[in-house]
Amino acid sequence: MNRNSLPPEARDRIYAECARAITEAGAERESLFLSRLALLLFEQVGDESRCGEAIAHALQALPIPSLSA
Numbered sequence: 831m832n833r834n835s836l837p838p839e840a841r842d843r844i845y846a847e848c849a850r851a852i853t854e855a856g857a858e859r860e861s862l863f864l865s866r867l868a869l870l871l872f873e874q875v876g877d878e879s880r881c882g883e884a885i886a887h888a889l890q891a892l893p894i895p896s897l898s899a
Contacts, residue, residue, distance in 0.1 A: 836844065848867075855863035872881040 851867075852860055852863060872884075875881055875884075
């Protein structure tokens with residue numbers, strides 16, 4: 831685990847909180863919410879290069895939606 835990694839329990843809690851917030855935002859505002867959240871977190875990182883790398887990595891690892899999931 832690198833120094834910026836979260837323990838698995840914290841990742842699970844944050845994931846659940848984020849999922850609830852996405853649901854609360856609603857389908858029509860989901861993209862806006864996620865973009866705003868990303869920007870706020872990128873500001874915390876404070877490194878444009880690292881943020882760009884994270885965007886590229888997230889896109890690369892993005893799974894194809896499945897109706898069976």
